[in-house]
Amino acid sequence: MRKKIVAGNWKMNKNPFEAIEIAKKLKNEIKNNNDSETIIFVPSIDLFCVSEILKASQIKIGAQNFYFENNGAYTGEISAQMLKETGINYALVGHSERRILFGENDEMINKKIARALEHQITPVLCVGENLQQRENNLTTEFIRMQIKSALKNIKLKNAGKIIIAYEPIWAIGTGKTADKNQAQEICYEIRKVLGEIYNLNLASQIRILYGGSVNLKNADELFEMQDIDGGLIGGASLKEDFISIANNICKTNFADMEIHV
Numbered sequence: 025m026r027k028k029i030v031a032g033n034w035k036m037n038k039n040p041f042e043a044i045e046i047a048k049k050l051k052n053e054i055k056n057n058n059d060s061e062t063i064i065f066v067p068s069i070d071l072f073c074v075s076e077i078l079k080a081s082q083i084k085i086g087a088q089n090f091y092f093e094n095n096g097a098y099t100g101e102i103s104a105q106m107l108k109e110t111g112i113n114y115a116l117v118g119h120s121e122r123r124i125l126f127g128e129n130d131e132m133i134n135k136k137i138a139r140a141l142e143h144q145i146t147p148v149l150c151v152g153e154n155l156q157q158r159e160n161n162l163t164t165e166f167i168r169m170q171i172k173s174a175l176k177n178i179k180l181k182n183a184g185k186i187i188i189a190y191e192p193i194w195a196i197g198t199g200k201t202a203d204k205n206q207a208q209e210i211c212y213e214i215r216k217v218l219g220e221i222y223n224l225n226l227a228s229q230i231r232i233l234y235g236g237s238v239n240l241k242n243a244d245e246l247f248e249m250q251d252i253d254g255g256l257i258g259g260a261s262l263k264e265d266f267i268s269i270a271n272n273i274c275k276t277n278f279a280d281m282e283i284h285v
């Protein structure tokens with residue numbers, strides 16, 4: 025049984041003073057449970073103070089970005105090694121905003137995945153097509169290529185630690201959500217390609233999230249789909265909705281759901 029995940033991406037929002045207040049609220053209001061996990065991806069400047077607030081809670085903290093070298097003359101960057109030494113165990117890799125706005129390419133993303141795993145940081149690999157690719161029926165081919173390049177030379181024994189987020193670019197921050205069948209179809213394809221690269225057993229264990237305008241109204245129906253193991257939530261992660269989504273997910277009974285690849 026794959027444990028569901030509700031993950032929040034705060035993007036470039038909230039200074040440390042504000043972040044501390046939000047972290048305290050999440051700590052008080054998100055109920056502890058053993059059936060799902062909550063992770064928040066906060067700006068680098070908030071990582072340390074938020075982890076201090078949440079250290080005794082079940083809520084996990086992740087970085088939104090890091091560089092693929094361990095240290096050196098890379099002004100402005102932080103490394104996976106520094107994250108690990110600060111007690112951070114998760115990081116987003118290849119978010120579309122980083123690919124588009126900061127020129128991250130598949131090769132860099134592959135290096136980041138390898139570096140995160142080397143430091144026992146769980147990478148949340150984000151993949152997703154743009155509107156033109158969807159309209160030209162190129163989605164599956166493109167997502168398969170993104171997964172294969174990101175996981176190039178990543179060994180089977182490490183691959184099981186990775187989480188994947190399917191985030192269609194046309195749905196991020198736009199209010200347009202992929203409907204549950206569109207999202208399921210691509211999450212299934214992702215599982216299929218993982219089966220081809222590794223094996224079916226591993227493919228059935230990896231958690232695959234959906235991201236793209238998830239909110240309180242659409243979360244349940246998306247997360248009930250067979251290959252969708254929760255969500256990566258941007259805009260709504262800074263609203264009360266996030267607390268409700270995190271608390272609702274543990275009420276939903278996924279126990280009877282069949283795992284397939």
Ligand code: PEP
Nearest residue numbers: 196197235236237258259
């Ligand atoms: C995201 O930032 O990964 C995201 C999915 O954003 P939003 O939920 O706002 O679409």
